[in-house]
Amino acid sequence: xxxxxxxxxxxxxxxxxxxxxxxxxxxxxxxxxxxxxxxxxxxxxxxxxxxxxxxxxxxxxxxxxxxxxxxxxxxxxxxxxxxxxxxxxxxxxxxxxxxxxxxxxxxxxxxxxxxxxxxxxxxxxxxxxxxxxxxxxxxxxxxxxxxxxxxxxxxxxxxxxxxxx
Numbered sequence: 001x002x003x004x005x006x007x008x009x010x011x012x013x014x015x016x017x018x019x020x021x022x023x024x025x026x027x028x029x030x031x032x033x034x035x036x037x038x039x040x041x042x043x044x045x046x047x048x049x050x051x052x053x054x055x056x057x058x059x060x061x062x063x064x065x066x067x068x069x070x071x072x073x074x075x076x077x078x079x080x081x082x083x084x085x086x087x088x089x090x091x092x093x094x095x096x097x098x099x100x101x102x103x104x105x106x107x108x109x110x111x112x113x114x115x116x117x118x119x120x121x122x123x124x125x126x127x128x129x130x131x132x133x134x135x136x137x138x139x140x141x142x143x144x145x146x147x148x149x150x151x152x153x154x155x156x157x158x159x160x161x162x163x164x165x
Contacts, residue, residue, distance in 0.1 A: 058072060058073060058074075059071060059072050059073065060073060060076075060105075060108045060109070062088060062096045062098060063096075063098060063099065064096070071088070071090065071096070073108075073109060073110065073113070074113075074124075074126075075090050075091045075092065076088060076089070076090055076091075076109070076114075076124055077089045077090060077091055077123070077124055077127040077141055077142055077143045077145075078121060078122065078123045078124060078127070078141055078143070078145065078147065079102055079105050079106075079109075079121070079122040079123075080102075080120055080121055080122075081101065081102035081119070081120040081121070082120075084099070084100075084101055085097055085098065085099055085100070085101075086098045086100055086101065086102050086104075086105050088105070089143055089145070091127070091142065091143070093143065102116075102120065102122055105122065106122055109122070113125055113126060115153075115156065115157055115160055116153060117139065117147060117148075117149045117150065117153050117157050118147065118148050118149060118150045118153065119150065121147045121148070123139065123141065123147055125160060125161065127141050127142040127143070128140075128141060128142075128161070129141060129142055131161075131163075132146075136148055136149075137149040137151075137154055
């Protein structure tokens, strides 16, 4: 009886080992599939970021009477919609009227630096001088203009300014 038990025990050990081996092979295959999937997702994210950055420029072309000027993005204080036109205000105090909607202009500006605070206003975060809460919430910009903040966009602005988590 003891010989049969030894043989039975060694066979069952081999079966468990074989089963473990098969599971390990299956697990390794799943890990490789997961690594390939992660690499593909990473490539897609990098491609998406590159496409996003390719539409944002250090300078944007602004139409003027005799052609175009190339305005550095960092010098734009704010953009204000007026129907299908947009006024762009710079740090130098210049105002440019563009035959583009605010949404069209917004695509050219980096979202890390600019935020839409109202249906008609897009601002450069680095040009905010003051946040006023009396009456209606407004921003005082570096060009001394006061920009209303819509209730709908207030939380997003405060998060971007790191005033709330």
